[in-house]
Amino acid sequence: MATASVYLSGEWKPSxxxxxxxxxxPTxxxxxxxxxxxxxxxxxxxxxxxxxxxxxITRDWSGDRFAGLLEAYASQLENRGDEIVEQANLETALPVTPRLKGAEFPRTLAQLRAAAQAARSxxxxxxxxxxxxxxxxxYRSIGPVFVIGPNNFPLAFNGISGGDFAAAVAAGNPVxxxxxxxxxxxxxxxxECLVNALMAVNFPANFIQLIYEVAPEEGLKAIRDSRIAAVGFTGSxxxxxxxxxxxxxxxKPVYVEMSSINPVFVLPGxxxxKSDAFAEEFTGSCLMGSGQFCTNPGLVILPPGNETAKxxxxxxxxxxxxxxxxLLTEGVKDSLLDSIQNLVxxxxxxxxxxxxAKDIGGAAQNTLLCVDAEKFLADSDLFQQEAFGNxxxxxxxxxxxxxxxxxQSLEGQLTGCVYLTDQPEDEAIYQQLEPILRRRVGRLINNKMPTGVAVSPAMNHGGPFPATGHPGFTAVGIPASIRRFSMLECYDNVPEHRLPIALRNA
Structure with a gap:
């Protein structure tokens, strides 16, 4: 069985x-x-x-050219959509429908085309x-960007098709x-679709480089190399x-999305x-995709009272x-079970x-744990460790x-949710919680589960450390996500004919 080729220096070649x-x-x-x-x-x-x-070669090209590449790439992906989805299902066990074909693949195309539109404008x-x-x-391109993709979104966050990739290309950077x-x-x-798109729009064949895996020390050495201008990472x-x-x-700038337990505060009302409806909503969110979302609700804070026990x-x-x-890999399962044991x-x-789980390979039992507030507050670092999964x-x-x-004890999170009603008691508690949560979460949510990150210009998929490496940037939400992979260039007393077109007098 032949070893797959890497794509380097504009051609497929043996590593x-x-x-x-x-x-x-995984199944x-x-x-x-x-x-x-x-x-x-x-x-x-x-x-x-x-x-x-x-x-x-490409650093001074117009946004139109990068937009054309992103659009051509989206079209190439569409042509092979069924094949890509089937392969992703085989390697991740994520369902073809509704997850991969109905949601993640369309989202991938949409964000590539949204990035193209932003590049053009x-x-x-x-x-x-x-x-x-x-x-x-x-803001203009910063230079070659190193994009490292995660395990849980094989299409929409893949290093070669996801939000970091789309943003880096829209800003005009080789990847x-x-x-x-x-x-x-x-x-x-x-x-393969991307290489075809490069040829179709007359881009340099070496605009993209692809490796499948590298020893950690070699990857870190590359990150330190002066030829890398910025880094995008989603993972542990x-x-x-x-x-x-x-x-x-x-x-150098690095944008890392790492971990989040996405606390859900439930107020008495x-x-x-709506206790039963909320139970159904929470269960569906937590167990969706075996819980393998960076916005999975991993911590639920309940009020006192008889309704809580029910x-x-x-x-x-x-x-x-x-x-x-x-689960996606044996490593994910082992890590989840270890985290559960640490909490216990x-x-x-x-x-x-x-x-x-005994009835299906590569799975863990759906797990629910409970602790009282006194114990949580006595060791909040322990109880905030992420148990990635269901x-x-x-x-x-x-x-x-x-x-x-x-x-007040929470680390930085991607999201924070508050479930409440219009009852005065709920509103009073909310007014106490809101200013504290606002400093600790990237996205504050009311009466809605955190799973699902809309491809919207207003979206913030980021948050304070350790959810991400910098609270001022988002991994989802064009055009803001594009500016991560750019540098601010200033021109002082430069004649108009030497300026970028966007800075010339109308």
Missing amino acids: SGLKTFQAHN TGEVIGDPYPISNWTDMEQALQSASECDL GEWAMPVIDQANNIRSM IVKAHPAHPGTTRLMA QKAGIAIKAAADKAG TLAE WIENVRDRFANAKSGP KGGAELLTGGHA CSLIVKTSDPDQMTAIA
Whole structure:
């Protein structure tokens, strides 16, 4: 069985790396597809040099050209949509419908085309002209961007098709892509579409570089290399912190989305008026996709009262009776079960689940845990660790002040939800919680679960550390996401004929 080629210096070629890996079917555990290479520094050096050379060619091109590439790429993907979706299903066990074909693939196309529209309009660059002082400025491309994709969105967040990729290209940057080893075949199919798009719109063939995997030390070395201008990463906190440290040491921008437990604060009126409906909504959100979303509701803070005990029992039964789904990899399952055990050892009560599923390979039982507020506040660092998967931790409070204290103890999160009614008691508690949560979450939500990140210009898919590496930027939401991969360029007393077109006098 031949080892798959990498795409470097404008051509498909054998990797210089001698080690390989293969994808696995999460449901059966079977090895699937071709071997894929683990690249070494020789591959990385080629990628860095080729991307740097390409940047010299494309850096002053108009936004129209990058828009044309993104649109051509979306069309190429559409032509092979069924094949791509089937491969993604094989490698991740995410359902073809409604998830991959009905939601994630259309979203991928939509964000590529939205990025194209932004590139063409140029409004993302925020040109400013001070005619009195003859000073002008705008955001422009920053240089080669290293994009590292996650395991849980093989299409919409893939390093070669997701939001970071679309934003980097819309800003005018060559991209070096590291695929995720959980779905290399999916990435290769999309890369083939992208190469066809490059040829169709007369782009340099080396505008994109693709490797499938690389040893961590080689990847960090590449991040520190002066030829990388910026880094985009979605994944675990451990990897994200290492990547951020490498980029920070080299003094370059790095945008890492790492972990979030997305707290849900439930105020008394919700359980009094719509307890069952809220239980159904929460269960559906937490178990959707086996909980493998960065916005999964992993922490629920409940008010005191008799309704709380009834709600917990309701949700426990729903979790126990719902069928578990396969997790993306054995590593995800092992990490989830380890996190659950750590929570139990720390004093959380296991209400249901907590073990590997017996009826389906690669799965964990739907898991619900519970802890009282006093115990949570005594060791909030422990109880805030992310258990990535079909699991959530309930915190029972004895008075509203404990809700405020829990909010104050939270690390930075992508989202924070508050479920409430128009009852005066709910509103009073909300007014206490809101200013605290507002400092700790990127997206504040009322009466709605956090799963699902709309492709909207107003969306913030970001938040304070450690949810991300910087609270001022979003991974979703064009045009704001494009500016991550740009630099502010100022022109002082530069004659008009030497200026970018966007900065010339009308």
